[in-house]
Amino acid sequence: MKQSAHKLALAIWLALMLLAVAVIAQTRFVADLSAFMPKAPSARQQMLIDQLRDGAIARIVLLGIEGGNPEQRARLSRQLLQALQHNPRFSAVQNGDKATQERDQRYFFDNRYLLSPAVKPQRFTASGLHDAIQDTLDAMSGDAGLMIKKILPRDPTGETLQIVEQFLGESQPASRDDLWVSRDGQRALLMVQLAESGLNTDAQAVALEDIRQAFERLPGRQVENRLVMSGTSVLSVASRNIIQGEVERLATLGIVLVVCLLLLVYRSVSLLLLGLLPVVSGALVGIASVSLAFGHVHGLTLGFGTTLIGEAVDYSIYLFIQRGGGSSPQYFWRTIRLGVLTSITGFAALMCSSFPGLSQLGLYSISGLLTAVLVTRYILPGLIPARARLRDLTLAGRCLQQLLDGLTRLRWLLIAALFGAIGVLVFHQKDIWNRQLNALSPISHQQSELDGQLRADVGGNDMRYVVSFVARDQETALRMAEQTGLVLQQLQNQGVIGGYHAPSQLLPSQASQLARRAALPDAAQAAAVLQAALQGMPVDAAQLSGFLTDIEASRHRALLTRQSLQGSAASVLLDSMLVPRNGSYLVLMPLRASHQGAQGEEINLDKVRLALSAARLPQVNAIDLLEETTNIFDSYTHEALLFSSLGSLAILLLLWLCCGLTQALRVVIPLAGAVLSVVAIFDLYGIQLTILHLVGLLLVVAIGSNYALFFAGEQQLGDAEAQHKVEISLLVANLATVSSFGLLGTSSVPVLSYIGSTVAIGAFLALIYSAMMARARSHAQH
Amino acid sequence: MRAIIKSKTLAGFMLLLASALAGAADLSVPELMQMLGQKKSGTASFVEKKYIAMLKQPLESSGELAFTAPDRLEKHTLKPKPESMILQGNTLQLERSDGRKLNVTLSDRPELAAFVESIRATLSGDRSALEHFYTLALNGSADQWQMELIPSQPRMLKVISRIRIAGQRAQVRTIEFQQADGDRSEMTITPTSAK
Helix, strand or coil: CHHHHHHHHHHHHHHHHHHHHHHHHCCCEECCCHHHCCCCCCHHHHHHHHHHHHCCHHHEEEEEEECCCHHHHHHHHHHHHHHHHCCCCEEEEECCCHHHHHHHHHHHHHCHHHHCCCCCHHHHCHHHHHHHHHHHHHHHHCCCHHHHCCCCCCCCCCHHHHHHHCCCCCCCCEEECCEEECCCCCEEEEEEEECCCCCCHHHHHHHHHHHHHHHHHCCCCCCCCEEEEECHHHHHHHHHHHHHHHHHHHHHHHHHHHHHHHHHHHCCHHHHHHHHHHHHHHHHHHHHHHHHHHCCEEHHHHHCHHHHHHHHHHHHHHHHHHCCCCCCHHHHHHHHHHHHHHHHHHHHHHHCCCCHHHHHHHHHHHHHHHHHHHHHHHHHHHHCCCCCCCCCCHHHHHHHHHHHHHHHHCHHHHHHHHHHHHHHHHHHHHHCECCCHHHHCCCCHHHHHHHHHHHHHHCCCCCCEEEEEEECCHHHHHHHHHHHHHHHHHHHHCCCCCEECCHHHHCCCHHHHHHHHHHCCCHHHHHHHHHHHCCCCCCCHHHHHHHHHHHHHHHCCCCCCHHHHCCCHHHHHHHHHEEEECCEEEEEEEEECCCCCCCCCCCCHHHHHHHHHHCCCCCCEEEEHHHHHHHHHHHHHHHHHHHHHHHHHHHHHHHHHHHCHHHHHHHHHHHHHHHHHHHHHHHHCCCCECHHHHHHHHHHHHHHHHHHHHHHHHHHCCCHHHHHHHHHHHHHHHHHHHHHHHHHHCCCCHHHHHHHHHHHHHHHHHHHHHHHHCCCCCHHHC | CHHHHHHHHHHHHHHHHHHHHHHHCCCCHHHHHHHHHCCCEEEEEEEEEEECCCCCCCEEEEEEEEEECCCEEEEEEEECCCEEEEEECCEEEEECCCCCEEEEEHHHCHHHHHHHHHHHHHHHCCHHHHHHHEEEEEEEECCEEEEEEEECCHHHHCCEEEEEEEEECCEEEEEEEEECCCCEEEEEEEEEEEC
16 A cells, blocks of 8 residues: 555656646756846847847957057058958947048938938029138137038038037047047947847857857967957856856765765765655756746856755755654654754745746746655655665764754853844844845956946947937827937037937938928029128139039939848947837937036936926937936845745744744744845955845745754754754754855856855854754753 | 557447347347246236138237236136136146136146246246257347247147247237148237336
8 A cells, every 4th residue: 555655656756847847948047147137127228238238239349459569550541441341240340441431421421411401492582602601611710610621612501510409518538540449549349230130149159159260260369469359249258157167066966975974974875876866856847946937047047056955955854853753653754754844934925926946946946846745755765775875874973963062051152142143133234135236146346347447448438328219100209309319409509418419310201301301402493592691701603513412413313221220330320329129219318427517427307307398209218227226126025025034924923833932932033134144244255245145035035944944953863862853963964055055156157156155154153053052941951 | 648548439339339239149049048937927908810811801809918927817808708828837727708617737738838838938038948849949139039940859840830030128028829721810919017
């Protein structure tokens, strides 16, 4: 009867494992950081963050060539441009060279009568023309005269100036001999835009490798010449590589560590293999259920596999060492059940998180732990070989008990530690939280410093202030951009903002282009009007024949489309402002702060919003991205605090229900002590807490409750031998947990190391504190 | 005794002659730079005429200049359209009639740096800055000198073929830019105060 039940359990288990393996075989694993970036609360914020992460701006890679002399760098810059230019993985490659500059100049000059906002019918009357030409002459007499005089013969009304005007004040990369260089001149600069198709991290990695190889192959490259790269894609590929490497390293080391520990205790390969059975089963089911629920599994979730090893292996440790509870298996399984329930309660709180990574972790842990405990309960007992002998732990048990007795006598220390921790926190409370989003990024300090340098060199704005809206098609988007532009122009004139960009500056709406084209006079009329306009001016109409030819040509010019910008630097800019999404267009218009005023680099967005709503453009949002991301992060910290507190409260309630208030308190006080002490320790070392530390604390409660429960319940076991076994099993379990999480704590990926260090320290303290508090006074004294 | 007096007179005469000759003699670049470098600050009005082949008459602009040693130069054009150019250290700030400002870092724009340095380095007597961009040739005396600057960078030479600066002692009077395409501009400077 019992035999057949076990056979049934085995069959179910086997079927489940096969199923899990089948699911895992189909699973897509991802390793970028996105899962540990919060989902934004509103669709609007989400859209913006997506743009910054995957949008056109994120597709830009900045390259720097360092080392050697300026001539070498200039030559390499030209060569690299040539090598990459025709690679379909890149939609644009620029180094500020003359060819691109000229392409842009030609676009703006040739299409000036379609692009210039000043082109209106009034401008081509005799008086309008007179005024426009006089303005150009005035500008020629000024400081920029040298340059302006070149456009006079063909563009006497200065339409080119009207266009350039819109980009005035833009900071640009420094340039030497028509090539971009860094501010200090020590680096040649290039900018590459990854092609639209290559948005996933793998494709990005391939494209970046292309750049690296192209550079390696450049003829005449000297050893001292180095290539540095940065940009969102570089950072995400780097973090993916770090995460992948870490996950592999941690998983291997974690297994080795636990195997060694178990071998040391069990001294039996078969027991070891049996002990790993719940772990492996749990991991398989965990991955499979995450895959089924989320459609993919994040690499970091796998990284936490080591933590599961730490917890799941505990159950078999308890089982083997305590031998199924010896004389009182009911007590044993009851304690285990309660321990699992508290853990699951803790992890369930994780599942509610808005961090996709954390909810994955929650599901993974719950399904993994459940499987592990069920395997321990229903599969293992039937498989333990009857003659498998554990090492004699009697001596070790007796030593441990003396040690624990010592600890129990030191109960006052727990109280002292509690007050000490509270004291530390009360005095340091201010900056206990780290509010920076990149606190979770695994990118090294050097890499982010390089990123900052290259960005500053290129001089692009950091996209802090953006005006944004969504339109159903490109034409609507451009028309709205033109309307918004009028409002922003006013704000610029008032000095509220320093400047703005609009996609319509580069590609006006078809409607505007048609209107401008219609404003141009025909050949005969143009000649007559020009003649009249030039009365009393120092220019002869004969000098301006190019103007008349161009006007006539522009009247028949095809309207500009997105393709017209092909190959120009302006096209990269347009891509970042006019973003096609499925079924709609997203417009992002970056604002520049005005340099005047006490506000410095800040913009008073309320004024911008007011002006936009006054102009009846309510669907246009003005956004401070810095503030938004900080807000998002803050709201997630609050959320994490809330769910951790709720999780802890739920655990307390559960304990209360199952063991009564006194017992529950005996379990809870050491746990609270451990949590507070960990926070105080971090605070003392100046480590600011992130959401992941909070998660770690939750795990401390979940795991630590097992220790406390066993200690609290052990006096129900009459015989000292059984108690020794409980204590030894707790110590071994704790060692497994501390070492596997401690390993995680050494990771260079902050997400992993934060949780790892929190749990390792916390679990250790939880054991000590539980021994002091939850454990009844020494049995030896009975 | 007489012979001695005679010889003294002769010596005195020779000395006089020598110093007179020296005054009229060619001024050396270091001497000019030293003279210019002693000036601490000054303001002046200017009239600038641009002779452009395409135009029947020159374009004229006028305004005020202010220089504060060692490296601040302000040019405020009042006519025909107000605009300002303030050069301080490595930064050139352009302010237009509508109040919009544009900052340029000189080291980012070597050609522009060469252009503005022809005036600023001359005013401050900074020989090394001048020679960094130009080959210098000096004519005349301290009271009436004329300095010719030929750009040493080929790229600059494509735009400006020669700059002529003339002055009287520490006072710059005219600056003439000869452009490579044959056009030229001439700036006449009248001091209004100096220290």
